[in-house]
Amino acid sequence: MFQVTLWIELLAAGLGGLQGALFAAGEKHRRIDVLGVIVIGLAVSLGGSLLRDIVLNQPPVVIWMNWYLVVAAGSAILGMLVQPVLARADWLITGLDAVVMGVFGAIGASKALSLGVGPAGALVVGIIGAIGGGMLRDVILNLPISFLQVGTLYAVAAGAGAGTLIVLAAFGTPIMIAGVVCVVVTTLMRLTAIRFGWRFPEQGPVRRPRSRVR
Template sequence: MITTTFQVSLWIELFAASLGGIHGAMFAAGERRRRLDVLGVITLGLTVALGGSLLRDIVLNQPPVVIWMNWYLVAAAAAAVLGMLLQPLFTRADGVFTVLDAIVMGVFGAIAASKALALGVGPTGALFVGVIGAIGGGMLRDLILNRPISFLHVGTLYAVAAGAGVVSLVVLLLLGAPIVVAGVVCVAVTTLVRLGSVFFGWTFPEQRAVIHPREPQ
């Protein structure tokens, strides 16, 4: 049985939410054919920044912290507007932004899994909640834009990266490691796997038929 206290500094969550808001604005900038206005950009930024935390709390049957604490919405919305205004600058630093995006995914995964464990959820359930927290914002983003869900496609490794990070956190906690150490390792593993898929072309095995139908004679 894993016992842990859920306590994450507010500035860490706000920093992650802000980066998520910027990511949403950057993504909106690439959707030129949809002609999103300022409200659309802010909505997309809020979705990416807060979607994972919202789904996490819904699954855990907890009051959504992103609604009950005003600073989450303010930080994510302000970051989305900033990302829209500074979009050309962020575009030139695409590699740096990719790294930050991977780190944020790891942070949200660690926060979600830690909260699940603190509420008494078992290791398997905490893994599920951690992955939801990590990729939930991106999943809701794709649904809103009527796009194919990113984590279901070959080559992204979103869910795999998040799962690998959360597994490392749970295993370390089982071995008695401090929650801070386990959280840092979770973020590092998630980031490395995600960046490996981006920069080195790592992929998960693609679905293939085991038995091929016989050709008609």
């Protein structure tokens, strides 16, 4: 029986809150106030878990676990405070975003497996958990949804990590080891895609046939 322990859930909440706040605090041109930064941090921290539990028809852990909101909010405040020091470290925010995706993807896939969901369903749940926080962040900030944009490979990186976890678990690998591998695979694929500009072909405009004038 797969189990997601409390400290792993809280680690994901903390990393999500930190990354979301760092991202929001860096959006100086939007003039986001302190409350707004904290809200964005909470959105990144809670979004993936909330969507995951809704899809799995489970009580949302973000509501039922007392420490989840506390850790997420505290991490968001920390992110807001340290952002001025890290203002030029865009690579840190990008890297942390990739790690957060991997952690939430691993939790989502393993929780789905623990409930008896099949491999395909667990893969979908893992992807939803990985990208849910980023989706909610983009919606609140009125930004283009990240995983729908050319060159991001958000969902591909999340799927690669969650898929790796599912395969390893099927072969009897301890879930903790499989989860770590999931985080590593997701992070490396995401950062490599950014570094080398990997992308899917962009949808081009539909060309209408020219009518011939006789």
